[in-house]
Amino acid sequence: MVVATIVQAVNMGLRQELARDKNVVVLGEDVGLNGGVFRATDGLQKEFGPDRVIDTPLAELGIVGCSIGMAVNGLKPIAEIQFSGFVYAAFDQLLSHAARIRMRSRGRYTCPMVLRTPYGGGIRALELHCESGEALFSHISGLKMVVPSNPYDTKGLLAAAIREPDPVIFYEPMRIYRAIKQDIPEEEYFVPLGKANIAQAGDDLTLISWGSMLKTCQDAVEKLGNKYSVELVDLRTINPYDEETVISSVKKTGRCVIVHEAMKTCGFGAELIASINEKALLSLEAPVVRVTAPDVPFPLAKLENYFLPDVDKVLKGIEKVMGF
């Protein structure tokens, strides 16, 4: 076991996979000599060489488009996009190509690539460095969308994502990159895609979240003390998400609050509520409440705290559902 932060867990996961399979390559802006702007790839180029850990031109479309070609021809590219707000230059490549290669070639070609990118706000970053676009990527059949919330899951999910036969968007919670330290195994282990984690069992209310908001939810639950028995569900994979765990938890508790950092309209919470309506409506004791960002573009640093869900907003959501 070794004590690691999320960003260190990313580094460990990448190192493990680069060492295991010579077809794994890491590519992106500043990932080589500089070790990535968050140091997620620190030391990897020195260890595996510039042909395996590749500094590319500053061009997101090129990074993703070339990764697709690499994946088609036998490599396992792990592309880093420096901030998730810059992925959109490559959105066409992901939507029109990466997601459809298996289908369009009827299985003759596949696109086993991973796109890693830090997402989310709360660190007073510049414009377009803070967005949460998990719902956008989850609306594309053919992609998988993963968001870890702690170091253990980060390494295990990353290893699983790299072994996936299909393209995976791997969202890294930038805000808590270094906020949580956890003992994690140095040896290989996997956290399977498509499986949620019950971070805490409870009977009164199901609290669903993922990524950096998981910590906010944990802080809220801690503040509640023994007032309610909360079941905290960490979704971990957004698409395909673990509907079974969500539904069985909601059936058990009868109450649900969903917390995400993305804006409310067409956020992934809407999808979860639709599923709950389809499969657990008659178990509900209260309407499901969403604690999300409002429907505005991510504001600049001075006002970001008004935009982001926080402990108080989560507690307010919980009280609303419990007091119904």
Place this chain on the structure above:
Amino acid sequence: MPKKVLKEFKVEYLQILDESGNCDEALMPKLSNDDIRKLYEMLVLVRVFDQKAFNMQRQGRLGTYIQFKGQEACQIGSAFALQDEDFVFPMYRNSALLIARKHPIVQVLQYWNGDERGLRSPDNVNNFPIAIPVGTQATHAVGAAWAAKLQGKKQVAATYFGDGATSKGDFHEAMNFAGVFNTPVVFICENNQFAISVPRKRQTKSDTIAQKAIAYGFEGLQVDGMDVFAVYKATLLAVEKARAGNGPTLIECFTYRMCDHSTSDDASRYRPKEEFEEWMKKDSIERLEKYMRKKELLDDAYKQKVVEQSQQIIEKAVTEFEKMPQPDPKDIFKYVYAEMTNRQKEEMQELFGN
């Protein structure tokens, strides 16, 4: 301080066979008489196919179809320089290329009739499914070529696109990555002078598309795109160069779209009649016939035989195509992920029952 000239550039143009069938023997690539006949027969075959597919669309026997008349030599000449294990990343106007690259004609017809089974490349040749968005396939070719290089495979990737695609960022980023990483890739631009209705001069102020390669640090040249020998030779040199580890090449095939953009288009709305008639005189098949006649490689009887043989091949494929059973509707779920998601399983059940 006097100004200095840091760099000077030139752009070469290659023509071997002119429109009168005169051949510059000094420039002629090594091709046996059999090779020349093969090229001729393939050019005729794909032209017969193109006309047949167009007719079938008009008769309601085929969906929207993208013709390539005028561009046969670009596709047949370049395909002749590639090996089966090389990759091609085609665009939608590349049915001739696919046929030359062993893609069964039945499947080409299936694709243009909205049947996904048509897209699956045969296992013995690396043809990527055609790209419908413009120019987006160029970076895939660079990536595939890069993978070949990193894995020590002697494989080359060729990508095909039109003059319109060179206006897109995809083209720029692909060319730039190819240059920086010296990947074994050949960019083949079929400059047919039009992007639907917008003429070439509205895509770029550059005098040639070939010269764009210079900015990315590698060679670009323009060839007569209706001269199958010039296209073949330029591609062969580019492929050999790439295979030897000497990086990418941009080949601008200067040609003309002798047809509408698609079966939904009417080129007479924007194509000057005189210009069209001038280009018709440059046709790749007619000039090759003139050359072959002079070399005694073609007479009327052979010419007739090649047309009839082509018609037979196409008719046989059409018959087979029209007898194909409908695709299994469940197939829409089959190839999205390696394993279907639980949600997909529910949806399939809802749509089709057990």
